[in-house]
Amino acid sequence: MSRGISERTEKVRVVVLGGGTAGWMTAVGIAKLLPDAADVQLVESEDIGIVGVGEATLPHIRGFVEKLGIDEAAFMKATHATFKLGIDFRDFGRIGESYIHPFGSFGEELNGVGFHHYWLELQRHGLARPLGDYSLAVVAAQANRFRPPANDVSLASTYGYAYQFDATLFGPFMRDFGLSNGVTRHEGKVNEVERDGVDGNVTALMLEDGRRIEGDLFVDCSGFRSLLLGEKLEEEWEDWTHWLPCDRAAALPCTHATPDIRPYTTATAMPAGWRWQIPLQHRMGNGYVFSSAHISEEEACDAIVAAADGEPLTEPRILRFRPGRRRRSWSRNVIGVGLASGFLEPLESTSIYLAQMAITYLIELFPTDGKIDPRDRDEFNRLVDMEYDRVRDFLILHYHATTRDDSEFWNHVRTMTVPDSLETKLELWRKAGRIEKYSDGLFYDASWIAVYVGQGMLPERHDTRPALGNAQQLAKATERLREAISAEVAAMPQHDEYLRSEAARV
Numbered sequence: 001m002s003r004g005i006s007e008r009t010e011k012v013r014v015v016v017l018g019g020g021t022a023g024w025m026t027a028v029g030i031a032k033l034l035p036d037a038a039d040v041q042l043v044e045s046e047d048i049g050i051v052g053v054g055e056a057t058l059p060h061i062r063g064f065v066e067k068l069g070i071d072e073a074a075f076m077k078a079t080h081a082t083f084k085l086g087i088d089f090r091d092f093g094r095i096g097e098s099y100i101h102p103f104g105s106f107g108e109e110l111n112g113v114g115f116h117h118y119w120l121e122l123q124r125h126g127l128a129r130p131l132g133d134y135s136l137a138v139v140a141a142q143a144n145r146f147r148p149p150a151n152d153v154s155l156a157s158t159y160g161y162a163y164q165f166d167a168t169l170f171g172p173f174m175r176d177f178g179l180s181n182g183v184t185r186h187e188g189k190v191n192e193v194e195r196d197g198v199d200g201n202v203t204a205l206m207l208e209d210g211r212r213i214e215g216d217l218f219v220d221c222s223g224f225r226s227l228l229l230g231e232k233l234e235e236e237w238e239d240w241t242h243w244l245p246c247d248r249a250a251a252l253p254c255t256h257a258t259p260d261i262r263p264y265t266t267a268t269a270m271p272a273g274w275r276w277q278i279p280l281q282h283r284m285g286n287g288y289v290f291s292s293a294h295i296s297e298e299e300a301c302d303a304i305v306a307a308a309d310g311e312p313l314t315e316p317r318i319l320r321f322r323p324g325r326r327r328r329s330w331s332r333n334v335i336g337v338g339l340a341s342g343f344l345e346p347l348e349s350t351s352i353y354l355a356q357m358a359i360t361y362l363i364e365l366f367p368t369d370g371k372i373d374p375r376d377r378d379e380f381n382r383l384v385d386m387e388y389d390r391v392r393d394f395l396i397l398h399y400h401a402t403t404r405d406d407s408e409f410w411n412h413v414r415t416m417t418v419p420d421s422l423e424t425k426l427e428l429w430r431k432a433g434r435i436e437k438y439s440d441g442l443f444y445d446a447s448w449i450a451v452y453v454g455q456g457m458l459p460e461r462h463d464t465r466p467a468l469g470n471a472q473q474l475a476k477a478t479e480r481l482r483e484a485i486s487a488e489v490a491a492m493p494q495h496d497e498y499l500r501s502e503a504a505r506v
């Protein structure tokens with residue numbers, strides 16, 4: 001940083017450029033969690049606006065909301081949110097087949113052997129029920145029921161949940177929260193960026209009307225424009241289109257087609273990509289994520305209008321993107337968060353999570369003494385890269401693990417070469433039903449198992465220990481588990497009923 005700790009406040013002057021989901025999450029996170037170390041200002045332009053999509057989240061967001069001291073019921077009411085237990089994937093492995101990737105486990109480990117090995121053993125004997133029957137989150141989702149998990153070690157604690165919210169309402173909610181928690185907001189368009197002639201650090205943002213916002217640390221949340229990190233610092237973009245060919249979306253909010261509000265997101269494979277259905281309290285988010293190399297924008301708009309079950313509330317809106325990430329998310333005194341630093345399509349609702357993790361790492365590595373230690377910057381970049389790489393591999397799996405050969409798009413993704421890191425994971429699974437172990441980042445055993453099994457990719461063999469026991473006894477034990485899950489779910493309220501009771505609390 002060129003100036004070190006500001007003389008005026010003795011705090012690090014943080015300037016956040018952008019008031020979308022990433023910008024307000026960053027500003028609020030830093031202001032609330034580093035109140036003595038940082039002075040936070042945010043610049044946003046109503047004229048430019050926000051991307052305004054991004055409705056489904058992962059369970060980690062609850063930790064963020066909780067840490068900030070936001071009341072869940074108030075937040076849900078303000079953003080018309082629903083609860084989410086996972087994602088229902090349809091037609092990915094094969095047309096007509098579906099599975100739920102739940103926020104929770106399948107069964108439980110026994111004698112150090114993962115439940116899926118027991119399930120594979122039952123499968124070998126023709127005694128297995130669908131894997132989802134042994135997941136509380138899956139069974140609850142299928143029954144449209146919801147109740148928060150118990151806070152103990154019982155069966156009722158074996159799942160998690162996230163939110164599905166209206167992205168256009170989330171920003172304003174966070175903005176109000178930020179303004180009452182010390183964030184200073186500037187409305188206006190940045191048209192010039194001042195830099196230090198010696199070290200190239202950014203020193204100030206110039207607004208069209210002549211205002212000058214000085215800072216020590218700049219967080220680029222300017223969305224796909226990436227005004228500071230991409231445009232000014234020319235931080236290189238690593239393009240992943242060859243693995244994730246979808247580069248467009250046609251978004252179409254609709255009315256609900258049925259009175260039930262599902263506690264899960266639906267992702268249905270389409271000839272040139274997939275479409276989402278995200279139930280909110282007041283409407284159903286719909287959209288077709290597609291590859292422009294395989295279908296035109298007009299065809300994609302027609303396809304989503306034809307596929308949506310509710311009444312469209314607007315015309316379809318096209319969003320264009322490029323999958324990938326900046327080689328470094330933190331360069332000089334600029335940190336990219338959100339779309340300014342990278343984008344992976346929303347197949348597993350990971351973008352808001354990636355922004356949240358970048359904020360968390362930034363807070364952990366924050367230069368409280370006003371001087372950026374290059375080792376902290378490198379560590380931040382390593383952690384962000386690791387997060388992106390894990391998500392990337394998992395997304396590619398959904399496309400690659402398919403038998404579909406009904407379109408050019410599916411032929412391409414089925415036969416393409418995948419990253420070495422994914423190839424290693426696939427080999428481990430194919431040969432012996434193993435999941436690569438890691439302790440950081442997203443997507444652990446249950447997630448990989450859900451997709452492998454859900455898309456019909458069974459391993460050649462599995463752990464031999466379950467075969468040492470009696471298959472009939474194993475079947476009885478798993479049946480008891482299944483019955484306990486069913487009973488637990490039967491005691492849960494319907495999702496809409498639970499939503500109404502929560503709304504009444506506020």
Ligand code: FAD
Pocket residue numbers: 017018019020021022023043044045046048049050051052053054055056057167188189190191221222223224225227249251287319321337338339340346349350351352353355
């Ligand atoms: P934006 O919302 O674009 O905000 C950019 C901000 O920068 C705006 O406030 C703008 O005014 C400001 N700005 C830009 N230039 C200037 C300037 N010169 N001067 C002043 N201000 C400026 N994520 C999920 O987690 N789940 C999902 O289900 C999901 N679905 C998605 C579906 C699609 C089709 C797409 C494209 C994305 C989806 N995402 C999803 C990603 C999610 O939308 C974004 O991660 C999230 O909205 C964060 O956006 P952002 O704040 O980085 O950018």
